[in-house]
Amino acid sequence: MSAISLSKRKFSIHPDKLLLSTLGLLVIVPLLLFLVFPILIVFLKSFQVGDGMWGLANYTSTMVEAHFWIVVGNSLWLSVIVTVISVILGFIFAYAIQRSQMPGKQFFSIMAMLPMFAPSLLQALGLVFLLGRNGIINRWLGLDIEIYGLWGVVIADVIYAFPQAFMILSAAFAVADSRPYEAARMLGASKRQIFFDVTLPSIKFGLISSIFLVFTVTITDFGNPMVIGGNFSVLATEIYNQVSGQMNFNLGSVIAIILLIPVVVAFGIERFAGRKQAAFIPDNVSPLVPVKNKMLDSCMFIYSTVICGLILLVAAIVVYASFVKLWPYNMSFTLDNYKFDSQGGYAPLLTSVIVSLMAAVIGVVLVFGSAYVVNKTKNIITDLLNFFSILPAAIPGMVLGLAYIFFFNDTSNPLNIIYGTVFILTINSVYHYYAQGFLTASTSLQQISSNFDETSACLGASLLTTIKRVTLPILLPSILSVGVFFFMRTMVTLAAVIFLVSPKVNLAAVSVMLLDDAGNTTQAAAYSTLIILVVLVALLFLNLILKIFKIKTKSLIS
Amino acid sequence: MSKISEYKKHLLVLILGVMVGFGPLANAGEITVYSSLEDDEIADFLKVANKDLPDIKINVLRLSTGDLGARILAEKSNPKHDVIWGWAATNMINPQIMEMLEPYKAKGSDKLASKFKDAGNKWFAATGYMAAFCVNTDRLTKKGLPMPTSWEDLLNPVYKGELIMPNPNSSGTGYLQIASILQSRGEEKGWEYLEALDSNMGQYIKSGSKPCKLTRSGEYSVGASFAFIAMKSIKEGYPLKMVLPSEGSGFELEASALMASSKNKADAKKFLDWTLSPAAAKLYAKFKAIITIPGIEPSPEAQASGLPADVSTVLFDLDFAESAKNRSRILKTWREKLER
Numbered sequence: 001m002s003a004i005s006l007s008k009r010k011f012s013i014h015p016d017k018l019l020l021s022t023l024g025l026l027v028i029v030p031l032l033l034f035l036v037f038p039i040l041i042v043f044l045k046s047f048q049v050g051d052g053m054w055g056l057a058n059y060t061s062t063m064v065e066a067h068f069w070i071v072v073g074n075s076l077w078l079s080v081i082v083t084v085i086s087v088i089l090g091f092i093f094a095y096a097i098q099r100s101q102m103p104g105k106q107f108f109s110i111m112a113m114l115p116m117f118a119p120s121l122l123q124a125l126g127l128v129f130l131l132g133r134n135g136i137i138n139r140w141l142g143l144d145i146e147i148y149g150l151w152g153v154v155i156a157d158v159i160y161a162f163p164q165a166f167m168i169l170s171a172a173f174a175v176a177d178s179r180p181y182e183a184a185r186m187l188g189a190s191k192r193q194i195f196f197d198v199t200l201p202s203i204k205f206g207l208i209s210s211i212f213l214v215f216t217v218t219i220t221d222f223g224n225p226m227v228i229g230g231n232f233s234v235l236a237t238e239i240y241n242q243v244s245g246q247m248n249f250n251l252g253s254v255i256a257i258i259l260l261i262p263v264v265v266a267f268g269i270e271r272f273a274g275r276k277q278a279a280f281i282p283d284n285v286s287p288l289v290p291v292k293n294k295m296l297d298s299c300m301f302i303y304s305t306v307i308c309g310l311i312l313l314v315a316a317i318v319v320y321a322s323f324v325k326l327w328p329y330n331m332s333f334t335l336d337n338y339k340f341d342s343q344g345g346y347a348p349l350l351t352s353v354i355v356s357l358m359a360a361v362i363g364v365v366l367v368f369g370s371a372y373v374v375n376k377t378k379n380i381i382t383d384l385l386n387f388f389s390i391l392p393a394a395i396p397g398m399v400l401g402l403a404y405i406f407f408f409n410d411t412s413n414p415l416n417i418i419y420g421t422v423f424i425l426t427i428n429s430v431y432h433y434y435a436q437g438f439l440t441a442s443t444s445l446q447q448i449s450s451n452f453d454e455t456s457a458c459l460g461a462s463l464l465t466t467i468k469r470v471t472l473p474i475l476l477p478s479i480l481s482v483g484v485f486f487f488m489r490t491m492v493t494l495a496a497v498i499f500l501v502s503p504k505v506n507l508a509a510v511s512v513m514l515l516d517d518a519g520n521t522t523q524a525a526a527y528s529t530l531i532i533l534v535v536l537v538a539l540l541f542l543n544l545i546l547k548i549f550k551i552k553t554k555s556l557i558s
Numbered sequence: 559m560s561k562i563s564e565y566k567k568h569l570l571v572l573i574l575g576v577m578v579g580f581g582p583l584a585n586a587g588e589i590t591v592y593s594s595l596e597d598d599e600i601a602d603f604l605k606v607a608n609k610d611l612p613d614i615k616i617n618v619l620r621l622s623t624g625d626l627g628a629r630i631l632a633e634k635s636n637p638k639h640d641v642i643w644g645w646a647a648t649n650m651i652n653p654q655i656m657e658m659l660e661p662y663k664a665k666g667s668d669k670l671a672s673k674f675k676d677a678g679n680k681w682f683a684a685t686g687y688m689a690a691f692c693v694n695t696d697r698l699t700k701k702g703l704p705m706p707t708s709w710e711d712l713l714n715p716v717y718k719g720e721l722i723m724p725n726p727n728s729s730g731t732g733y734l735q736i737a738s739i740l741q742s743r744g745e746e747k748g749w750e751y752l753e754a755l756d757s758n759m760g761q762y763i764k765s766g767s768k769p770c771k772l773t774r775s776g777e778y779s780v781g782a783s784f785a786f787i788a789m790k791s792i793k794e795g796y797p798l799k800m801v802l803p804s805e806g807s808g809f810e811l812e813a814s815a816l817m818a819s820s821k822n823k824a825d826a827k828k829f830l831d832w833t834l835s836p837a838a839a840k841l842y843a844k845f846k847a848i849i850t851i852p853g854i855e856p857s858p859e860a861q862a863s864g865l866p867a868d869v870s871t872v873l874f875d876l877d878f879a880e881s882a883k884n885r886s887r888i889l890k891t892w893r894e895k896l897e898r
Contacts (some may be wrong), residue, residue, distance in 0.1 A: 034668070065890075065894075066894075067893045067897055069892065128772075128775070128777065129775075131776075132772075132777050133776075133777045133778070134697070134775060134777050146836060148760075148761050150842075205562075219569065226728075226764040226765070227764075227768075229764075230760075230761040230763070231761050231762055231897075231898045233897065236765065237728070240624075240728055240764070241727040241728045243624075243628045243726075244622075244624030244625050244627065244628050244728065245624055245727050245728040245729065245730075246727070246885070246886065246889065247627045247628065247631055247649065247652055247654065249628075249631065249632070307779075321782030325795070326794060326795050326796065327775070328775065328776065329696070329795070329796060329797060330795060398628075402628060402629075402632045405629065405632035405633055406632055409632070409633050409635065409636045409638070410635055410636065411635075412635050416636075420638065462805045498621060498625055498629075499625075499629050499632065501619070502589060502590075502617075502619060502638070503591075503617035503618055514597040514620060515597070517596065517597065517622055517767065518596040518597045518598050518599075518790075519767060519770075519771065519786075519787045519790045519791060520598070521771060521775075534879075
């Protein structure tokens with residue numbers, strides 16, 4: 001629904017269409033301003049050769065190096081392994097949370113999201129403390145396991161990607177109609193048949209989305225390969241080498257553009273295969289309530305305990321290290337690490353909370369708006385909206401941060417006023433994690449039948465009423481989980497914001513980096529611990545609000 | 559008590575500031591400084607600078623050398639900072655950066671030796687850092703390895719897999735190390751050496767301080783890193799020894815410069831003068847391995863961790879212009895020969 005069609009049919013326009021068009025504009029304009037235009041500059045830079053000259057020289061000089069193709073191979077191989085592992089783990093975990101009656105679901109859901117709100121430094125340190133050459137495992141077992149290299153990155157990336165796969169799959173499993181399951185059972189279908197013929201098709205969209213997302217965020221992540229990759233190079237670290245190592249933006253942009261290829265391919269496949277699945281909540285819904293099944297519930301409980309235990313272990317060891325004098329050489333207790341000798345002290349933590357709250361609210365509105373428009377109308381504009389909504393997954397944080405400088409620091413841009421303020425940090429985080437939010441929102445919407453709209457339309461209800469009475473209540477768990485996701489990620493994101501913070505507006509994650517850069521590893525661990533604590537308190541607070549207003553959701557994270 | 563109320567005041571100011579969104583323009587009497595000095599050094603320096611320059615509000619943004627370079631270049635069309643303070647000279651002499659600078663003869667810069675300042679007065683360096691090995695004595699003893707004293711020693715096959723150094727493609731320290739090896743041995747012998755060293759190398763990691771950090775926590779025996787992080791780790795109590803290779807240590811200057819785009823050059827100049835003042839020099843002695851201001855010796859603490867009183871005796875006299883000029887060629891060769 002575009003502005004053009006709106007003006008053409010000014011007289012006969014239906015209020016519902018007006019609503020969709022307005023909503024469309026409301027999400028498309030910021031998407032253009034805060035994503036498409038900045039990234040366009042990166043695209044142009046990749047063709048810039050010297051002063052004012054244009055051509056393909058950057059591409060050819062990148063591609064003739066034999067080393068480049070090794071790195072491409074590394075990146076693809078890594079992403080495939082991580083995708084397979086993360087999606088399988090996330091699938092079972094989401095099934096356990098949404099389709100079993102095991103105890104402690106809420107606790108497990110929050111723990112599964114821990115890697116989303118633990119600063120990346122903490123994860124990396126945790127892995128080294130545990131699995132490093134001088135790590136606990138090697139020391140206890142007297143082994144010499146080498147973590148630095150492909151397998152180290154695989155472990156770190158799975159920890160990073162698993163919660164994101166879980167979030168989408170959980171949204172897919174969350175809403176379901178019980179009747180196809182009953183029918184299948186009555187027709188004598190085996191559990192296996194039900195799983196393959198009813199369950200799996202019903203979450204097709206979520207499954208495809210999570211595969212796409214995990215693959216893309218893995219291939220664009222440079223934090224883990226930097227810290228734990230050893231001599232294993234990937235495309236994302238090549239960008240860092242070019243840009244930060246050698247101050248060469250043009251060659252860096254080439255690799256950034258190459259990293260977009262997987263998204264274009266995925267989008268093409270999706271278009272080709274057709275993405276509509278049968279909606280699984282028809283109009284006269286009878287929601288699927290998981291039945292108690294001792295065997296299944298115990299298996300799922302054990303599985304969830306193991307997964308969360310491992311995630312918790314990596315973080316807990318660093319939290320523990322933040323209270324000792326000198327890991328691993330002097331293990332006596334101390335609180336000294338919590339006296340930070342960096343600039344600003346605790347102040348950046350407060351800024352981070354404010355920015356993250358804003359990002360959560362703005363993020364939820366924008367991604368659900370986009371997902372709603374994309375799911376309700378199908379034309380070239382919504383196709384593009386769809387494409388650009390998933391594109392951010394393929395943009396490394398560093399590239400997005402620099403693109404923001406190029407675009408917003410230009411005095412001829414009226415939006416220049418937000419440069420150096422908290423607003424640019426907020427908006428940047430929203431668009432950095434847009435794809436994850438959008439795909440979760442889309443997955444939820446895909447589960448809801450469009451029959452709802454038709455039924456309510458027949459009953460004379462407007463689209464707005466339908467949204468308010470039907471769509472929003474069903475989506476509430478999903479909306480909360482996306483909001484929480486934006487909050488968590490914004491609290492710890494680093495790669496993009498280091499280019500956008502100013503001396504007066506600094507963030508907690510940057511403080512962690514500064515402490516670590518200066519060699520104060522244990523203080524950095526302590527600051528990370530505080531960030532985790534703040535997020536946990538925020539989650540408890542949200543839970544309290546929901547309780548006070550008696551809003552029932554299945555579980556906080558979907 | 560007063561500390562708490564002061565903190566509350568800060569908090570209030572911060573909340574208010576965050577709410578209105580800080581204006582991007584600096585006020586008169588206020589300067590913005592971009593720096594790659596370490597954050598705790600900056601905090602200490604600023605305490606004194608604020609006392610010595612009470613009329614100037616100094617706002618400092620700290621990023622690592624590489625990230626700061628990317629940021630400065632990206633902001634080139636509309637720079638946000640007045641001063642660059644303590645940033646790798648190798649990066650400073652990049653033509654894309656040089657054209658953003660304004661020549662300024664800071665008070666006291668005439669006392670600096672000519673190799674510590676730009677011939678055209680666009681930058682000067684008051685301090686520097688030098689390459690050094692971090693050796694984990696605990697791991698060395700456990701593995702029964704000898705203490706290395708030179709780059710040449712590291713070729714000993716007993717160190718196989720026990721060495722770690724930065725990747726020169728991503729780390730300035732890494733490039734500094736191979737540039738000094740190539741210059742001191744000559745390119746042909748230099749590459750032969752680097753290829754031999756490669757067979758002992760555990761990994762080339764992406765940052766300059768990481769080899770020392772991983773070595774101090776016992777992951778490797780010897781990390782080729784720089785002196786600052788080594789001295790700091792020793793002070794913190796890690797079982798670490800700093801070794802300055804007998805061939806001479808490569809070093810990097812921490813250069814400062816005035817931005818031509820600055821809207822408050824008067825105060826920016828006052829600050830640059832301050833960085834060469836006796837008060838500042840006294841502070842450098844506490845942190846810095848290399849102080850270019852004549853007559854300042856490293857602190858007793860620094861000397862205790864293995865720094866000689868006259869640092870110039872252990873430095874390899876690196877030709878910065880040469881190393882900057884050949885950078886992309888050398889890195890390309892490195893990728894072809896050594897990157898796995």
